[in-house]
Amino acid sequence: MDNITPDRIRNIAIIAHVDHGKTTLVDHLLRQSGLFRSNEHVAERVMDSMDLEKERGITIQAKNASFIYNDHRINIVDTPGHADFGGEVERALTMVDGAILLVDASEGPLPQTRFVLKKALELELKVIVCINKIDRPDARITEVLNEIFDLFIDLDATEEQADFPVVYAVAREGFATTDPEVKTKDLSILFDWIIEKFPAPKFDATAPLQMMIANIDYNDYVGRLGIGRVRNGVIKLGDDVLVMYEGDRTQKTRVSALFRYEGLKQVPAKEIGAGDIAILAGFEEINIGDSVTNPMTPKPLTRLKVEEPTVAITVSVNNGPFAGLEGKQVTSRKILERLERELLYNVAIRMEPTDSPETFKVFGRGELQLGVLIEVMRREGFELVVGKPTVVYKMIDGVRHEPMENVVVDVAEAYTGVVTEKLGRRKGIMTNMNNKGSGRVRLEFSIPARGLIGYRSEFLTDTRGTGLLNTHFAGYEPYKGDLVHRMNGAMIADRKGVATAYALWYLEERGRHFIVPVTECYEGMIIGEHAKDNDLIVNVSREKKLTNVRASGSDEAIKLTPIKPLTLEQAMEWINDDECVEVTPKSIRIRVRELDPHKRKRKAAAD
Ligand SMILES: Nc1nc2c(ncn2[C@@H]2O[C@H](COP(=O)(O)OP(=O)(O)OP(=O)(O)O)[C@@H](O)[C@H]2O)c(=O)[nH]1
Numbered sequence: 166m167d168n169i170t171p172d173r174i175r176n177i178a179i180i181a182h183v184d185h186g187k188t189t190l191v192d193h194l195l196r197q198s199g200l201f202r203s204n205e206h207v208a209e210r211v212m213d214s215m216d217l218e219k220e221r222g223i224t225i226q227a228k229n230a231s232f233i234y235n236d237h238r239i240n241i242v243d244t245p246g247h248a249d250f251g252g253e254v255e256r257a258l259t260m261v262d263g264a265i266l267l268v269d270a271s272e273g274p275l276p277q278t279r280f281v282l283k284k285a286l287e288l289e290l291k292v293i294v295c296i297n298k299i300d301r302p303d304a305r306i307t308e309v310l311n312e313i314f315d316l317f318i319d320l321d322a323t324e325e326q327a328d329f330p331v332v333y334a335v336a337r338e339g340f341a342t343t344d345p346e347v348k349t350k351d352l353s354i355l356f357d358w359i360i361e362k363f364p365a366p367k368f369d370a371t372a373p374l375q376m377m378i379a380n381i382d383y384n385d386y387v388g389r390l391g392i393g394r395v396r397n398g399v400i401k402l403g404d405d406v407l408v409m410y411e412g413d414r415t416q417k418t419r420v421s422a423l424f425r426y427e428g429l430k431q432v433p434a435k436e437i438g439a440g441d442i443a444i445l446a447g448f449e450e451i452n453i454g455d456s457v458t459n460p461m462t463p464k465p466l467t468r469l470k471v472e473e474p475t476v477a478i479t480v481s482v483n484n485g486p487f488a489g490l491e492g493k494q495v496t497s498r499k500i501l502e503r504l505e506r507e508l509l510y511n512v513a514i515r516m517e518p519t520d521s522p523e524t525f526k527v528f529g530r531g532e533l534q535l536g537v538l539i540e541v542m543r544r545e546g547f548e549l550v551v552g553k554p555t556v557v558y559k560m561i562d563g564v565r566h567e568p569m570e571n572v573v574v575d576v577a578e579a580y581t582g583v584v585t586e587k588l589g590r591r592k593g594i595m596t597n598m599n600n601k602g603s604g605r606v607r608l609e610f611s612i613p614a615r616g617l618i619g620y621r622s623e624f625l626t627d628t629r630g631t632g633l634l635n636t637h638f639a640g641y642e643p644y645k646g647d648l649v650h651r652m653n654g655a656m657i658a659d660r661k662g663v664a665t666a667y668a669l670w671y672l673e674e675r676g677r678h679f680i681v682p683v684t685e686c687y688e689g690m691i692i693g694e695h696a697k698d699n700d701l702i703v704n705v706s707r708e709k710k711l712t713n714v715r716a717s718g719s720d721e722a723i724k725l726t727p728i729k730p731l732t733l734e735q736a737m738e739w740i741n742d743d744e745c746v747e748v749t750p751k752s753i754r755i756r757v758r759e760l761d762p763h764k765r766k767r768k769a770a771a772d
């Protein structure tokens with residue numbers, strides 16, 4: 166359908182806190198629009214197409230799709246809800262005129278609801294509120310609606326913005342209704358409202374071409390692709406255009422291929438007019454935020470600016486004794502190239518060189534975002550050594566400031582004590598407490614971002630997996646003083662060798678293990694957490710002396726406490742400054758930075 170006039174285009178985004186049902190809703194919108202053939206097999210939550218998205222059940226990247234409804238073209242962007250991927254939401258919102266704000270009928274607005282709504286209101290987008298999951302037995306629909314209204318007011322919404330339309334839904338069953346008491350058979354009302362309540366794109370019909378690149382992609386046949394909304398003018402296949410980069414650099418080029426979205430696919434187009442989303446090729450260089458303009462009267466659009474990263478890790482070449490055994494991409498040049506490519510696609514990531522040519526400092530919004538990047542690289546065959554996540558300090562008027570987080574915790578009453586105590590130790594200050602009367606309590610804290618590093622897994626253990634913990638960046642404040650990161654020392658292997666069940670069994674009472682028998686170890690590899698605060702040097706490859714007498718405690722009798730291997734994020738959170746995580750396609754190992762015990766001692770003495 167190439168002949169759709171701009172008044173019949175709607176550009177919309179779906180925004181919400183993590184897990185409130187965005188991707189599920191988009192799924193049903195696409196299906197009910199008749200996009201797929203009835204016999205076509207389409208994966209559930211089809212927009213979560215990355216492997217890691219499927220595995221973890223979360224959206225990581227914002228993605229576009231398009232469908233036709235009642236002769237209207239609806240360009241829709243599904244966005245991630247996790248705070249670490251907030252840059253994706255900021256990027257996506259530059260393409261749309263309206264947003265559907267989804268809110269879980271039981272959880273109500275949470276920190277990321279606030280963040281995404283704030284961004285939408287700042288851009289003066291029209292917002293439709295959709296209270297989702299009204300099928301939950303613990304739904305509190307009226308209260309949640311009031312909380313949403315309060316949030317709009319709190320965010321200084323205009324009168325018009327605060328007069329938002331509300332629809333209720335069970336995205337999972339694919340229906341929406343204006344009356345929560347009345348179930349309907351589909352999402353018709355939402356389709357109708359998308360067309361009625363959201364404005365058609367506005368543009369100046371006489372103005373020359375202006376388009377801002379909001380995403381980039383790659384196509385094996387035509388090369389690098391720039392994706393964005395045509396603000397003004399028209400873009401045609403074969404047109405000469407001027408790309409305007411950051412600073413004053415520009416580059417003339419020809420549009421060598423042109424596509425638009427149809428469903429989830431990119432299909433060829435001859436021309437794309439103002440208000441629509443275009444995908445074009447012909448660039449040697451193109452970055453998110455660049456403007457594509459008419460070479461005769463070039464006028465760039467305001468560059469996309471996203472919030473600054475607050476967490477950093479170092480990423481280095483694997484210099485351990487097992488380097489190169491499990492991965493294919495092992496050189497610093499390959500790592501640098503890969504990180505530079507990431508910067509192109511990922512607006513919220515930054516990189517800086519360090520004193521060593523083999524080490525790069527990578528900045529992101531949080532440990533999850535950085536962990537995902539490392540995980541993706543590992544699957545691509547990289548071997549890396551990753552350092553402890555640190556926060557990014559800022560000097561303001563000569564005073565060191567640190568990033569703060571607003572933490573919202575939702576736990577059963579019984580756990581408020583342990584949560585308050587643990588966060589208090591990490592310099593968290595309680596700012597709000599709300600007993601919902603249902604046996605669950607909502608607590609809010611203001612805490613240095615530093616204090617949260619490593620807390621998530623503890624929180625899950627402390628609340629037996631039942632607690633909800635959400636965080637939101639809350640600006641910079643003067644440094645709050647030193648914190649103890651980890652109370653325990655490490656158990657460090659003293660030699661190269663294969664871990665034996667016997668040796669591990671013998672070491673069980675000394676602390677928690679990270680490895681299982683038959684793991685290949687090397688000198689300086691950390692095999693567990695010592696129960697005491699000092700490091701313990703251990704021999705994990707020790708064999709039981711063979712004797713003729715079969716005593717009790719023989720090998721068959723050895724029963725080790727089962728362990729869960731550390732995930733990449735847990736390992737990153739566990740380590741101290743003088744430790745690091747070795748990441749390969751096959752293994753995640755923790756080690757000390759300085760493998761040689763003598764050098765390590767000398768260094769410790771010097772510090
Ligand atoms: N009970 C109930 N569960 C729902 C409903 N809609 C979605 N879910 C479930 O909520 C979970 C999260 O759904 P997603 O669609 O992945 O949520 P999301 O907002 O896209 O999550 P992120 O992209 O990671 O922020 C899934 O397990 C869904 O099955 C609903 O209407 N009712």
Ligand SMILES: [Mg+2]
Pocket residue numbers: 187188189213223224244245246
């Ligand atoms: Mg999603």
